[in-house]
């Protein structure tokens with residue numbers, strides 16, 4: 001069992017869905033970090049049975065909307081002097097821009113290159129989004 005207080009200043013990304021930690025680790029480019037980072041997989045969790053977590057011994061900029069989009073159950077803990085000074089519970093962002101692409105071949109974003117793909121949250125439970133331009137649905141469930 002690892003304890004959060006093993007880092008003095010930094011960020012702990014907690015409650016990552018078990019198996020999801022590696023892709024977040026890669027997304028944050030922590031494999032290229034020159035500071036201490038740890039990816040812990042399949043840690044015991046009261047809430048989910050198992051979870052992944054990432055410890056970062058540094059304050060880096062996190063795109064919380066993007067992280068919430070990847071995994072809305074994540075908790076981000078900001079650590080200072082070995083204590084949690086801030087706890088941020090993520091959720092699905094209302095809007096996502098430039099992250100997912102509209103699959104509708106007739107959508108203006110498919111026809112024109114320079115338009116940012118924009119989606120609006122439609123159904124929080126299903127994680128369903130709809131394209132702001134053509135109402136095409138995007139969902140994690142496919």
Ligand SMILES: [Zn+2]
Nearest residue numbers: 102107131134
């Ligand atoms: Zn569209």
